[in-house]
Amino acid sequence: MFAEERKAKILEILNTSYRIQVNDLTEALQVSESTIRRDLQDLEQEGLLKRTHGGAVKLENTSFEPTMNEKELTNIEEKIEIGKKAAAFIEDNDTVILDAGTTTLQIAKNIQARNVTVLTNSMLIALELLNNKEVEVIIAGGYARREIVSIVGPITDKIIQSLRVDKAFIGTNGITIEDGCTTPNVDEAHTKSIMIQSAKEIYIVADHSKFGTVSFARIARLDEIDGIITDEEIDQNILEKYQSKNIQIIYT
Known part of the structure; x- marks a missing residue:
């Protein structure tokens, strides 16, 4: 050939x-x-x-966002690893926000702690957690995005703003030192930012492919989060670059 x-x-x-x-x-x-x-x-x-x-x-533009089905087919093993690692941060009696997404869904599948309350804007995560008797689920209602099966918008934001949690685990489409964490949809970005404001500890969960990518709407600056949980495939040069900026990278 x-x-x-x-x-x-x-x-x-x-x-x-x-x-x-x-x-x-x-x-x-x-x-x-x-x-x-x-x-x-x-x-x-x-x-x-x-x-x-x-x-x-x-090569897509900053407004491109794959559907939930497309996301489920990419980096599956890495997302499972991240889900297990992130779930280990959840302790007995914690209150937690789980953002909608395929990586955060893996966190839901791996929660071992007892007497946990989870606030989520994901119908898939809510359904998953109904099988866990140690978890109480609160669903933030609002506008349903069919493409990625998430709930966003003013109603969602108002519900989240009225609550305070111990930890939040937020997904992202892109991460750079300069632009922080970004996602293609403005409503999605705003809901994620509200989640961050409502939590004591904030963790971004993203596989290695998200590093170096920039999407349309900013979720948060990197100095607004406590750490990024990723997988062991992260490039060593990227790892060293972020660590030199005192950005905590937690990888499996």
Whole structure:
């Protein structure tokens, strides 16, 4: 297969799966990792994709947001790891906010603490926690976003503003030192920021692919949070850069 044919195939795969990994491409195209990495570098220089640690993602604008189904198919193992790590921060008798998202859903699945109260704007998280007799669930009502199965808007914000919790676990679409935590939807960003204002301790939960990405609406500056819980695939250079700025990175 010639280089141009190979690159066209890479873009075809990326168009259907949103995210690709180098090891999957080497198997699919029967070439070496170094060849795939050169192809990805060439395609990035042409503005056709964005390289990530271990692969690449579609090059989208700041308003792009994948659907819940698309999110559920990406970095599944990493999200499970993050969910277990974050759930360990929840202690007996805690009051907790769980933001809507696929990573926070993994936190809900792994709560081991007793007599916990969870406030959430996620219908999926609420349904999951109904199976846990040690957790009392409060759902913040409001406008339902079909794309990612979350509840946002003025009614949601008013409910969250009236409560105070011990800990909040917030998802994000992008993280940079300069722009902080960002997400494509303005209403989503505002609800997340209200959650942050209502908690004593704030943790961002995000897999390694979110680092270096900027979306349309800011959720919070990094000095407004207590830590970022991510997975062990985070690039060492990124880790050192954030640690040099006294930003706590908790990785599994």
